[in-house]
Amino acid sequence: MTKEEYLNQLKLELRGLEEKDINDIIRDQEEFIRDAMSAGRSEGEVLRSLGSPKSLADSLKLEYKVRRIDSAGSTWESYKEILGSWGVLLALAPLNFLLLFGPVIAILSFMFTLILTSAIIVFIGAALLLIQFVVGFFAGFNFVQTAALLFGSIGVISLGLIGVALFVLISQLFIKLFIGYAHWNISFVKGKS
Numbered sequence: 001m002t003k004e005e006y007l008n009q010l011k012l013e014l015r016g017l018e019e020k021d022i023n024d025i026i027r028d029q030e031e032f033i034r035d036a037m038s039a040g041r042s043e044g045e046v047l048r049s050l051g052s053p054k055s056l057a058d059s060l061k062l063e064y065k066v067r068r069i070d071s072a073g074s075t076w077e078s079y080k081e082i083l084g085s086w087g088v089l090l091a092l093a094p095l096n097f098l099l100l101f102g103p104v105i106a107i108l109s110f111m112f113t114l115i116l117t118s119a120i121i122v123f124i125g126a127a128l129l130l131i132q133f134v135v136g137f138f139a140g141f142n143f144v145q146t147a148a149l150l151f152g153s154i155g156v157i158s159l160g161l162i163g164v165a166l167f168v169l170i171s172q173l174f175i176k177l178f179i180g181y182a183h184w185n186i187s188f189v190k191g192k193s
Helices: 003-015 019-038 043-051 053-070 077-091 095-138 143-192
Strands: none
Touching: 003 019, 003 043, 003 053, 019 043, 019 143, 053 077, 053 143, 077 143, 095 143
16 A cells, blocks of 8 residues: 555545544644655555554544543533544444443433433422412411421422532543543554554
């Protein structure tokens, strides 16, 4: 395979990334090949050291996705990028499917349940607060009854908000663990090729 064939195949394998990023990667690889050849290595030797265009593209795509996860502005954007990088991670090392599928599905299920439950609790607390004022007004609750319902409603809302805060903290930990695992995969694959 010639340098041009290799770079054309690499460009095809990089589809899915932004055109600007693809062009930057191709330019970087051309420069790497040119520098290695000017240092005395043959074209074939340099291309073999890069590995197949597919494996190089997979590791470059994962690096790109990890950078996007790192720079995401919100937890939701991070989750979107994690789900988008799932396929790349599996292509990079098929064993990842066996290692990650169960734990990641369990963690994402727990996270979904936590945020949904927290939102329901906040909604119930807010509804209790509203009902307390409407019913209290018409039923003529005394101060103690009104205060008990008020603090009870605030307690329920607070419990839901604690769940939301817990969701955010666990999400940040999960995102950091995912990024670390992705970096390890990239290093592992680059070390193999």
